[in-house]
Amino acid sequence: MVVFCRFFKAMAALTAVGVLTLGCGGKDDKKDPVDPGITLSGTVTYTRIPVVKDASGVPTGLESDTAKFTSQPARSVIVRVFQGSEETLADGSKVMVWATAAVGPTDRDGKYSLTVPTGKPTFVELVSTLQYTDSSNTTQAVRLLGNADGIASSTPVTERPLYGLRKKPDGSAVDNITTPGQVPALAAAATVNFSVGVDTRWLLVYTQATRVAEAAPEPGTTGSRALAILDDGFAFADGMGSPTPGGTLYLHYCPGVDAPKGTYVEYDRDAFPASYDGVTRNFMGSIRGGSANDDAWDQALLFHLYARNRLYAARQETYPQMPFPVSALADRANHQHLSPDLALVEGFSQGMTALLLKSPYLADTHAGGATVVDVDHPDAALGADAYSAAHLADLFWELALKANNIAAPGTPDTWKNLNSAAVRRLWSLSTTDKGGASAFTEIPNVWIQLGRLKEAKDANETVDLAAIFTDAVLTQMAGAHGITWPRPTTGAEARFLKEWPKNPDLSTNALPAFSLSMAGAQADGEGRYPNHSKGEVVYGRFQLDRDRIYEISFQTDPALPAGAELELMLGAQIYRFAPGTEPLRLPLTGTETTLVTYPIRVRVLSPTAVQPDLQVTLRFAPQN
Incomplete structure (x- = not known):
């Protein structure tokens, strides 16, 4: 479970503190009153277009009936408050400039509450950033960028625009803000809600307070797609852990822009020199936004992207010095003959996606309906062994069903009972295999992860996996996918x-x-x-x-x-x-x-x- 933070320090102080005046006689010393600040709060929601499914639970496309669209809370997305602040120039003259007064993420109900000083020109901005604190108390973020030239832009990543919406404290929208004199001073607590619809037009805004005046309306209409992409990141984080490969992930998305590699994350941080932010080169990714094939509503594709990131991050945590594939495969095809570590990433990430969706049907919706991958029925032409992503995905799904006491193949009604926590070990990479080999004597592979099912139940687990997955059970389940259990002790598969x-x-x-x-x-x-x-x-x-x-x-x-x-x-x-x-x-x-x-x-x-x-x-x- 991800631990979400409610507030974090902004670039400017959140409250104005009075000056202590020192007098000659202590009893006459006085303190200026401290401004306790006032609260700006509200709720952020977005409209979601659901996927239509047939009677068997197979996706057939996106819902076209607007009456069936749903309103969802936008969870753990960033809200910023800007206030006018007096600044003294070198010549002694004073000017009013914008400064960040408070920043914080929404909670799981889409609510936020920020305290700021009174009496200053103020506006509230919703920005396309998902921020959370993981179990190790590390703050990570997914930032959705709106530059039309996409992931390969030569513009430094910190100079690329985010999506933003702005409102005055009275709730009225405001776009072209150049000086603090354009908005009223904040006099009382206020409720400022954001309801983002399918046709909402965003501003393109920048991280720096000094660039407030540079915001401009986006050329297209991104609408609630931006928040759907980020909220799927929250859903993944809430169920399975970090949706980033580590640190900040910059995703690029523009409606109508179909990036060459589609929806993917590039794990080679040297691939895009502009990803350097002055400290490090960041992870970069792209979400397909083509007019005929837009992935913003496709939870299967986004969860798969986030699941790959989770496994990559787990590798970084568990195998910090072990060489590893720097790039997961860019397209969405199934693959075979993969190296054993990449087969694990590609296969288990599909299985994790199915588990989170509580369905083996992974859909890529498009103008003609949907292209569906049935994780539980891999193409026979893809081979059955430890190097086939499709078969590792199916094996993961079958293990999840059994751990949740659901008879295979299950039905949409029984799949609803799937609990991802029951098989958390499967995507928690281990530094030892069943024989006790350390991370420096082996690479990640399916045998090590299957061996984790044999570990004794710990105090935080509700399912005794070792009691369920005996050697006889694993021999049968793994063997159905061409994988020998227990792991061979001789030959090419004894050690990679x-x-x-x-x-x-x-x-x-x-x-x-x-x-x-x-x-x-x-x-x-x-x-x-x-x-x-x-x-x-x-x-x-x-x-x-x-x-x-x-x-x-x-x-x-x-x-x-x-x-x-x-x-x-x-x-x-x-x-x-x-x-x-x-x-x-x-x-x-x-x-x-x-x-x-x-x-x-x-x-x-x-x-x-x-x-x-x-x-x-x-x-x-x-x-x-």
């Missing part, structure tokens, strides 16, 4: 992270050669190869007991073709080697008393062509 020699040395202690193959490579929705199939990726680790300076290079047979690269992920750093690349000179730390472990991922990169199989040697040549 290769154990390489300590203190590698090209001359005396060389790393063993390995193969990379694109035989199972699949093109994505753009016709490019993402290079995440199980044959295209190799994981390994070695340890150092002394400081070394290495020259690192690759040798391949046959020679690496033009247009292809080898990607080396060493810890958290990524290096690329094209044909003819000079060796990388790199100092690495080691200690004799406590060995330093270096996990590695090597991946072939060839987005436009399938390359022949490569025999690869990763060469570490000591220079000291």
Whole structure:
């Protein structure tokens, strides 16, 4: 359960404090009265267009009858109060400027309450930001941006506009505010509500108080879609945890704008240099807003996006030094032959989506109705094994049904009883497998997560999973998807992270050669190869007991073709080697008393062509 904060500090003080005057005789000293401030409060709601379902619970499209649209509270979205404040210029003259007086999120009923000083020109602004505090007391946010040039814009991310609505304390809307003299001074407590309809036209506003006057009406009509996207983030956070990969997530959405990759988050923070905010490069994402296919109402797609983020964040928390796929697959197709860690992300995120929706039917609505993926019936052509996202999604769904004592396949009436908390362990990545292997000897995979079902029930759990999921039960359920339980102890599936020699040395202690193959490579929705199939990726680790300076290079047979690269992920750093690349000179730390472990991922990169199989040697040549 996410812990939501009610208030947080704004850029300016929330109350004006009187000045203490020091006199010569203590008994005559006086204090100016302290302004206790007054309260601005209200409720934020939005209109939602529901999905229509047939008698079997299968989505058929969006509701067209406006009488069946619903009004929902906008939960944990940001409300800001701006007030005019007197500022003294360098020449001694005084001017009135806008300052942020208070900021805070709505509660789960869409209500907010903010205290501000009296007697100042004031307006209230609803802004397209979801803010919450996670279980570790870390404040995270999803900011929905409205710049029409989208995720690849060259404009710095902190300079891109958000969606905003403004009102005076009397509740009247106000758009073009340039100076504090345009709105009255706040004299009494007031209730300022925001009701955002399907056809509401937003302003494009900026984070900085100094840019209040730059707000302008959006060119289109985003309406309540903006709050639907953010409220789905709340719903996911409330049921499953952080909807961001960590920190602040910037999502881009404009009605009528169909981004090339559709609805996705880019996990490679170096992909967009403009994501840098002066401190860090942020996670960036895009929501499809095409005229024929708009994803703003599609909870299945948004929950899937947020679920991928949750698994990525869990990886960051649990496997902080373990190489991991930097990008989840951009399109929405099912995939097979994936690397075991990416199969887990792609498959379990679909299962988490179905669990949160309480339905196996994941719908992408569009002008012609809906395209539906039935998680419980994966396409037979997608293969059945630990590398098939579709089968891992189905396995997740079946495990959730059994943990909730619902006989498979269930019905819409019994699915209503699903409780996501019953199987929280499934998406809580573990640092150990059933045999006790640590995070530094294995990568995330389905066997580790299935092993979590065998752990003893803790005090916060209502379901004894170990009693339900005996080895016999897991053998049957996993076996139906081509997954052997218990995990094999020999062969390729016994361990995915290769154990390489300590203190590698090209001359005396060389790393063993390995193969990379694109035989199972699949093109994505753009016709490019993402290079995440199980044959295209190799994981390994070695340890150092002394400081070394290495020259690192690759040798391949046959020679690496033009247009292809080898990607080396060493810890958290990524290096690329094209044909003819000079060796990388790199100092690495080691200690004799406590060995330093270096996990590695090597991946072939060839987005436009399938390359022949490569025999690869990763060469570490000591220079000291």
